[in-house]
Each structure stands twice: as C-alpha cells, then as structure tokens.
Amino acid sequence: MRQLVKYLESEKEKGRSHVLLDAQARQVLRHLAGRPGAKQRDASTAPGANASPSVKKFMPASSNADIADLPQLEPISPSLPKSEQLAQLDQQLRGWITGNFPQSLRQTLVFSSGNPDARVMLIGEAPGHEEEKSLRPFVGPAGKKLDKILEAMGLDRDDVYVTNLVKFRPATPRQTTNNRKPSPAEVAAFMPVIREEIRIVKPECIVALGATPLEALLQTDSTVSSMRGSWHEFDGTPLRVTYHPSYLLQSGESPAVKRAIWEDMLAVMEKLGMEITAKQRGYFLPNA
Structure with missing residues (x-):
C-alpha cells in the first residue's frame, strides 16, 4: 500500500x-x-x-507491431504556405484511420489549433473526452486555464500554436468520459508528426506542458519540477518545460504552482522579446 x-x-x-x-x-x-x-x-x-x-x-496498449503498422508520412513541400502544409499533414493523418489502425487509439482525429506563423508552440499529451467532442486540443477545464495563462501574457489562441503529441484519444475498455495517458509506443509513433509540425511552423520556442511531452521531447524520466525553470532544446528549438494546466486544477489552484507556471511563461515572454509590465512580473507572488 x-x-x-x-x-x-x-x-x-x-x-x-x-x-x-x-x-x-x-x-x-x-x-x-x-x-x-x-x-x-x-x-x-x-x-x-x-x-x-x-x-x-488498465488497458494494455497496442503492441509495438500494431503501432509500427501506421504509415510513414509522405513528404510535404516546404515551398507551400504553412497553412497548406498543415492541411496536408492533417489529411495524411485522416488517411491513417482507413488503414490498419491500432485498436488502442480511438478513430477521431484531434489536430492542432492556432496560428501557423506562431512564435510559440505549446505541446500537450493527447486528446481526452472533451477534446474528442470539440475536435480541438485543450478544451474543458484545463483548456480554460490555458486560455487564462495566455491572456495574462497578452496573448490568445490565435497568437499561438497548440497541439498534442498523440493526435487520437487513447482508448480504454467500455470507454465513456475516462481518459488514459498514451503509451510510450503510441508517443513514439507520433514523434515524426510532431517533428513535422515543428518543421512547418518553425516556432521560436516550444513549451512542453506536463510530464509526457517532457519525457518524449527531451528523452528523460526526470520530473517536471526538476526540469522546469531553465531552457532546453529540441532539434535546435529552445524548449521550456512547465506543469500541465490540469496539474494546477489538481493542486487546488495552489499559489506556488500558479507562480511556478507563471515564471516559466515570463521566461517565454522574455525569450520572445515581449514587453513585460511590473504588474505582470508580480502575478501570483506571495502577498501580491
């Protein structure tokens, strides 16, 4: 116990x-x-x-052999507008559903949202029940928290690019609203997709939201708390690690967690050369 x-x-x-x-x-x-x-x-x-x-x-994820059966991505011309490149990537992923699709994943594609020319890309884990219904990443309570974080930065969803590592909701037996985290094999299968998104969007920095993106992008089993607070790199792009918005909800909206997330967002703003007011710097400080 x-x-x-x-x-x-x-x-x-x-x-x-x-x-x-x-x-x-x-x-x-x-x-x-x-x-x-x-x-x-x-x-x-x-x-x-x-x-x-x-x-x-517990539901055993599909075997590596099942995941390995997912098609390889077809080359997308970098000369096309970013929006068209992303549309082609979206279409390729939709084509996966008609093939030998792993039973461990549901068959509703939840692609990215936001600005193809965004300077910052936020990467989560996988879509859940709410995302599957809306066909957009980061909706529901966690998504609302993300919106408030962006608002505090002076941004909104149209200014950033939001996506998940895995683009289909991980399945469980008799699934209703319950969710599960993707298996390592599922995450590995979608790494070429996230790399393609990064190639297309070319963000100035990436924010990894939570443990699963941290582990996948930085190839580590370190905790979020030990890796946040400093800059890392993924394929040459600066990367910042912070807590997933759902962790803020789980903590009972702990002031310490709020401040930790906000300090990471301040670092992102500084990296992008955004203007930061004294009021913004003081958000969520004790006795502020």
Missing part, C-alpha cells in the same frame, strides 16, 4: 494527470476509499482527486 501511495505521489510530482494501474492496485485503492477518513487522504495522495477520475482501469 505504501509503495502504491509513493508511486502516485511520484507521478503527481511529475505533473501527470492520469496513471495506468493493474487489478491489484485498483483493489488497494478501493480498500482505501472504503476506510474512515478516506476523503481527506484521497485529496492529498491521489492525483486529480477533485477532477474527473484520473486512475483508470
């Missing part, structure tokens, strides 16, 4: 919003939920206790 709680706390520290658990681990959580005082304990130890259920029934 202690090992399970330690694992959940570690995953929360990494900024994860979802975890995969086997039957034994789920049984332990059911036992904890039935004990006196479980509400207080759940709120402090289980990630996302106050959000939609984040501990999902």
Whole structure:
C-alpha cells in the first residue's frame, strides 16, 4: 500500500494527470476509499482527486507491431504556405484511420489549433473526452486555464500554436468520459508528426506542458519540477518545460504552482522579446 501511495505521489510530482494501474492496485485503492477518513487522504495522495477520475482501469496498449503498422508520412513541400502544409499533414493523418489502425487509439482525429506563423508552440499529451467532442486540443477545464495563462501574457489562441503529441484519444475498455495517458509506443509513433509540425511552423520556442511531452521531447524520466525553470532544446528549438494546466486544477489552484507556471511563461515572454509590465512580473507572488 505504501509503495502504491509513493508511486502516485511520484507521478503527481511529475505533473501527470492520469496513471495506468493493474487489478491489484485498483483493489488497494478501493480498500482505501472504503476506510474512515478516506476523503481527506484521497485529496492529498491521489492525483486529480477533485477532477474527473484520473486512475483508470488498465488497458494494455497496442503492441509495438500494431503501432509500427501506421504509415510513414509522405513528404510535404516546404515551398507551400504553412497553412497548406498543415492541411496536408492533417489529411495524411485522416488517411491513417482507413488503414490498419491500432485498436488502442480511438478513430477521431484531434489536430492542432492556432496560428501557423506562431512564435510559440505549446505541446500537450493527447486528446481526452472533451477534446474528442470539440475536435480541438485543450478544451474543458484545463483548456480554460490555458486560455487564462495566455491572456495574462497578452496573448490568445490565435497568437499561438497548440497541439498534442498523440493526435487520437487513447482508448480504454467500455470507454465513456475516462481518459488514459498514451503509451510510450503510441508517443513514439507520433514523434515524426510532431517533428513535422515543428518543421512547418518553425516556432521560436516550444513549451512542453506536463510530464509526457517532457519525457518524449527531451528523452528523460526526470520530473517536471526538476526540469522546469531553465531552457532546453529540441532539434535546435529552445524548449521550456512547465506543469500541465490540469496539474494546477489538481493542486487546488495552489499559489506556488500558479507562480511556478507563471515564471516559466515570463521566461517565454522574455525569450520572445515581449514587453513585460511590473504588474505582470508580480502575478501570483506571495502577498501580491
């Protein structure tokens, strides 16, 4: 039991919003939920206790062989306008659905949104239930938080490029609104896609939102908290790591988490040469 709680706390520290658990681990959580005082304990130890259920029934992801069957991307002419290049990439991904598509992924494409000429690209994990319904990345409560972060920077969705590593919602048995994080094989299968997006958009900097983009783009198992606060690079493009907006919700909108995310966004603004007011620099400081 202690090992399970330690694992959940570690995953929360990494900024994860979802975890995969086997039957034994789920049984332990059911036992904890039935004990006196479980509400207080759940709120402090289980990630996302106050959000939609984040501990999902385990479903083995598709095998590497299934994922490997996804087609390779066809070359897209760099001489085309960026919007046309992205439209062609979108169309190629739609064509994947008609082929030998992995059963571990649902068959609704959720492509990117925003400005093809954006100076900053924000990369999340994978679409969830809300994104699948709207066909746009980062909607729902986490998306609203992202909108507020952008607003505080003096930006909106039309100024940035927003996308996810995996472009289809990871599936689970009898799935309704529950989500799961993509498997390493699923993420690896979509790395050529994210690289193509970066090639097309040519952002001046990238923001990795949460643990999964961090691990995929920087090839590390380090936590978000240990990697945020400084600049890294992905294929020559400056990259900043910060917490996923859902982590802010899970933390109960902790002032410390708000300030940490905001400090990363201030660094992005500085990198882009944006004007920063004294008021903006003081957001979410203690006693501010």
